Amino acid sequence: MESEDQQFDRETLYELAADVLDGVATPHQRAQLEAWLDKDPQARQAYLKYMLLHAELSLTSEQMLVESEVPKEMLSQPSAARDRSISRKRPFSYQAVSALLALSASIVLAVLVYGVTSQLALDQVLPLATQSYYDHREQTRAVIATSKDPNLGLPGQLSEQIRPLMTSTIWQTDGESEVAFKGGADVRLHGPTVFGLESPDMGVLLAGAISARQSNPSSQFTVQTSHIRVVDKGAEFHVHIDDQGATEVQSSAGEVEIQTQVRLPRYYWNFESPTPLRDLVHGEEIQLGSSAKHVSGLIGDGALAFDNSYHSYGQVLGGTGPQVGTGRFAVTHGISIEVVCTSKWSGEWQDYDEIFRKEDGDCRILLSFQLDDFDYSVPEIPTGPCLSFGLNLADKGYDELDMPLDGKNGRPTVEEMTDGRPHHIVATYDFFTGRKSIYIDGRLRFEHVYPKGMLILSGGPAPARIGNLHRSGDVQGIEPYHGVIDEVAYYDFALTPEEIAAHYERVSQGKDYFGIPASEFQKERWVPMAIVAEGESRLFQPIRAQGVQKDS
Incomplete structure (x- = not known):
């Protein structure tokens, strides 16, 4: 038998797979295949094709088999080996057959094969055929408000019964409607208004006007606009956005605090200290898989290296919540994922290299190199290698901004992204503009513009991973990255083009994005800037965010 370290032989691989399925493989044969x-x-690709054929045979009578179903690689086998493979009919479980009838067998088994590792017994492969790279299970969403107002501007059938409301946007075209937030605020929408329900104690105003009254004096209610937050102090207040984007705030009872945003990330891992690998904001730790290594940094002293194997990952040990919309990774009105990385991605069919992924069902967040023909792309693109940015937008569903790596219209090629040099990657989405964008090395390379006012559905119980995909029930990952990842920053807002360009300028000089002491990251993200007293009305003009930029 060949050494386990030798390059695989396709015919031997098929024979080993056949022996495993028949239950006659020796421990040494299993070890070689694994x-x-x-x-x-x-x-893995060759094994995928073999298992695809086997699954199709499990669902098809021998009389229906035609030679065109056999992978071309198998047609080159000696006839005895091919006949042995084709005639094998190991039945699936009832659950697996049902799942494969409901799904495309090719997609399901493409998912299956990449989940096999040395830590996963090969005789457990077929039951895993019901699983997928994409976890489509329905996730519980947090109820954040209620309404029994028949005039509420939400899609669907309305009634006089109390209606639970989750993360969504209300499009109040005319008239007025009322919403009761679980945090205790009663909010009236004055049409035409676009208002997002973000959390039990917070809403996001894109256009129009709302009035709010806090029924629970011990609680606070916040209204966020594109540039400020309005925080009540047991007050009754009115917020209106004019045609120029300025925010008018009027207090009719009590005082209201106006806050401005500190443009820093919710999470930031610079990987400078190998033990423990904590982010600089909340101290959230990353646990490395056995094949992931702490190495010299692309920026600074540390980074993470991933070797394209299943046990190569960095898993965040926190930030989760019991439902979609909960946990520190839950974002609604904006997001940015920022990294510096080198890549050795193959660019081959169904080879997925995850930079960042959090798999809360279809409320996932994804940033990865990939090549497949799944139909998540918005806008649609020709099949080819791409850098993909996936989000679920409320009332729309999950889709991916797949930037073709084709060298056209200013986009990079696979060769450029895998040239061994560090590249600065930023993916953003903004509720206030509808723009979903990918930037490479400081420049906008690809984007899609949605209607303004679509909130993100995210957060929940799945752990976030850097450099791989975590699927429920798996110890290992199944979409490993190949290369080095550094300077991972996760924001709950969309970075501006000016901020991204400034960050890239620092990266090109070998510096981190921010140039501030570590202690600065632990400060509040919103700070007071003004008070609106009872009976007072004030107007706040939008200010273009420039971000925090200091020399360290």
């Missing part, structure tokens, strides 16, 4: 699958993407 080693090939763990280390060699081409071996």
Whole structure:
């Protein structure tokens, strides 16, 4: 038998897979197959095709089999080996058959094969066929408000019964409606108004006007606009956005505090200290898989290296919540994911290299290199290698901004992204503009503009991973990154083009994005800037965010 470290032989791989399915493989044969699958993407692709054929045979009578269903690689086998593979009919469980009838067998088994590792018994492969790279299970969403107002500007059938409301946007075209937030605020919308329900104690005003009254004096209610936050202090207040984007705030009872945003991330890992790997904001720790390594930094002293194997990942040990809309990774009105990385991605069919992923069902957040023909792309693009940014937008669903790596219209190629040099990648989405964008090395390379006012559905119980995908029930990952990742920053707002350009300028000089002491990251993200007293009305003009930029 060949050494486990040798390059795989396709015919031998098929024979080993056949022996495993028949239950006659020796421990040494299993070890050789597992080693090939763990280390060699081409071996995984060949195994995928073999298992696809086997699954199709499990769902098809021998009389219906035609030679066109056999992978071309298998047609080159000696006839005895091919006949042995084609004639094998190991039945799936009832659950697996049902799932495969409901899904495309090719997609399901493409998912299946990449989940096999040295830590996963090969005789457990077929039951895993019901699983997918994409976890489509329905996730529980937090109820943040209620209404029994028949005039409420939400899609669907309305009634006089109390209606639970989750993260969504109300489009109040005319008239007025009322919403009761679980935090205790009663809010009246004055149409035409676009108002997002963000959390039990917070709403986001895109256009129009709202009035709010806090029924619970011990609680606070916040209204955020594109440039300020309005925080009540047991008050009754009115917020209006004029045609120029300025925010008028009027207090009719008590006082209202106006806050401005500190443009710093919610999470930031610079990986300078190897033990423990904590972010500089909340101290959230990252646990490394056995194949991920702490190495010299692309910026500074530290970074994470991933070797394209299943146990190569960095898992965040916190930031989750019991439902969609909860946990520190939950974002609604904006997001930015920012990294510096080098890549050795193959650019081959169904090879996925995850930069960042949090898999809360279809409320996932994804940033990865990929090549497939799934239909999540918005806008639609031709099949080809891409950098993908996936989000779920309320009332729309999950889709991906897939930037073709084709060298056209200012976009980079696979060769450019894998040239061994560090590249600065930023993916953003903004509720206030509808823009979903990907920036490479300080420049906008690809974007799609949605209607303004679509909130993100995110957060929940799934852990976030850097450099791999975590799927429920898995110990290992199944979409490993190949390369080095550094300077991971996660924001709950969209960085501006000016901020991104400034960050890239610092990166190109070998500096981190911010140039501030570590202690600065632990301060409040919103700070007071003004008070609106009872009976007073004030107008606040929008200010273009420039971000925090200091020399360290």
